[in-house]
Amino acid sequence: MGREKQPVEGSRAGARQPERFNPAKAVALDDESRFAYLPPKDALELLSPGQGALVVDFGTGTGAYALALGRLRSDLKIAALDEQKEMLEKLKDKLKRRPQPNVVPVLSGTVEARGLAGQAAGVLALNVLHELGDEALRSLMSLLAPGGRAVFIDWNAAVERPVGPPKDHVYAPDEARRRLRNFGFRLLRRRLFAYHYAFVCAGPR
Numbered sequence: 001m002g003r004e005k006q007p008v009e010g011s012r013a014g015a016r017q018p019e020r021f022n023p024a025k026a027v028a029l030d031d032e033s034r035f036a037y038l039p040p041k042d043a044l045e046l047l048s049p050g051q052g053a054l055v056v057d058f059g060t061g062t063g064a065y066a067l068a069l070g071r072l073r074s075d076l077k078i079a080a081l082d083e084q085k086e087m088l089e090k091l092k093d094k095l096k097r098r099p100q101p102n103v104v105p106v107l108s109g110t111v112e113a114r115g116l117a118g119q120a121a122g123v124l125a126l127n128v129l130h131e132l133g134d135e136a137l138r139s140l141m142s143l144l145a146p147g148g149r150a151v152f153i154d155w156n157a158a159v160e161r162p163v164g165p166p167k168d169h170v171y172a173p174d175e176a177r178r179r180l181r182n183f184g185f186r187l188l189r190r191r192l193f194a195y196h197y198a199f200v201c202a203g204p205r
């Protein structure tokens with residue numbers, strides 16, 4: 001069934017692809033073939049969180065990577081944050097079937113979400129930068145603890161891909177870098193995957 005396109009709300013202004021992620025497509029997020037071209041251990045290496053650190057998976061969706069990171073590092077506390085209750089319900093169902101106490105679903109805008117401000121040693125934004133308006137990007141930045149890093153990994157518009165959104169919905173690495181830099185992020189490192197770019201960033205000084 002088709003979903004009506006939603007108008008660009010003020011809070012989504014600045015996003016390359018301002019429509020909300022369609023939960024009907026959530027099943028694609030749980031396709032583990034993703035882990036072959038974007039291994040969770042590589043995302044973890046880019047985050048390099050210290051022992052017992054808090055990591056926020058910003059726009060966790062069904063939590064596929066939050067759960068994988070939590071399995072790789074049981075010492076981490078992972079806040080799996082999403083703006084859509086419907087997506088978090090899917091993660092909660094998984095957690096009921098297979099408990100993983102170090103992964104906690106958090107809905108944006110709640111007291112729990114506000115309590116994350118300034119606390120995260122690492123923020124992972126996976127396949128989500130193209131959906132983030134300026135307001136959301138500001139709120140992502142505000143999660144970082146002093147010395148924390150934000151890792152943006154997203155579909156690369158500059159390569160041919162058999163998977164992922166159309167090119168005009170996502171950024172080429174140069175465009176993403178410009179947006180992050182103009183926003184005040186300091187770029188520490190970059191990496192290219194087969195279908196994704198990655199930027200490791202610190203917040204402003």
Ligand SMILES: C[S@@+](CC[C@H](N)C(=O)[O-])C[C@H]1O[C@@H](n2cnc3c(N)ncnc32)[C@H](O)[C@@H]1O
Binds near residue numbers: 021087
């Ligand atoms: C394409 S999905 C990616 C999910 C997950 N990162 C993954 O790769 O498996 C994008 C997710 O980000 C969420 N999202 C988009 N904008 C958001 C925002 N401003 N705050 C929190 N979640 C957001 C959407 O609801 C959706 O679940």
